[in-house]
Amino acid sequence: MANAQAALGSKRPAGGAVRRNRFARDFGVNKYLYLMMVPVIAYYVVFHYAPMYGALIAFKNYTPIKGILGSDWVGLENFSDFFHSYYFWRILKNTILISVYTLLFEFPAPILLALLLNEIRSKAFRRAAQTVTYMPYFISLVVVCGIITDFTNSDGVINHLFTLFGYDGQAMLQKPGLFRPIYVLSEIWQHVGWESIIYVAALMNVDQEQYEAARMDGASRLKQMFYITLPGIMPTIAIMLILRMGNLMNVGFEKIILLYNPGTYDTADVISSFVYRKGLLEFGWSYSSAVGLFNSVINLALLITANAVSRRVNNSSLW
Incomplete structure (x- = not known):
């Protein structure tokens, strides 16, 4: 045998x-x-x-x-120079603050928009609202930054409105303390419609029989939203949050460069814009590569951590 x-x-x-x-x-x-x-x-x-x-x-x-x-091998010298430089804490703080503010205020915005669109019964009004909110995403970033600059100048529309409430009328982008709010608000305006598409699609997969059962039990539309709609799209929200965490430190340098100026470096200069200036404008290729590699390692660590937390808490993960 x-x-x-x-x-x-x-x-x-x-x-x-x-x-x-x-x-x-x-x-x-x-x-x-x-x-x-x-x-x-x-x-x-x-x-x-x-x-x-x-x-x-x-x-x-x-x-x-x-x-x-x-080229000559220098080991970790470029990293050491960056960690001991004056710019390290400034650009690290600015990058974290802008990223966290964007995550706190811009990430929930498309979810709220999708929930509101889902509650609209008029199809014509819903399509019109979607079209209006999608349009800013397709405008060139250069044009968007030009609009922001013109509207916040000393003779801009937004500046004139703020002067009615006691603002001194100075160009807003010249003030370091206003750069981050302007950046985050413009991010919401530019991306809220486009990023809501995936949540609108996720809402289409929520079981409609649950809504019928809830209405029979007397649940209001607000309770249906909190107890049926949100749990139904929670896996999608978790995946999108993991992806966002993986790019938390990647603040796009294009918009920063188009909006900031030497007077606002203290609050506007981030890792990506610093790499651009050092690498392309000052020809510090090795130094800027070390800064960029440091940023990528931080993003990788955040991605792995967010994925592990989501898998344990929500049973949803990328892997």
């Missing part, structure tokens, strides 16, 4: 062969889906994984003449 089992066991294919056979069968059935994946994989390989080779610059005294491999 033992010999027979040993003979049968010897005829079983190895684990690698089983996986290859399974993949071959699956590829034969879904070969067109696999072919559709090729451009996506190529995009990530070319534009996301291949550039990781350039991270070596952060550990070298890079000069274009010598190239990446030929």
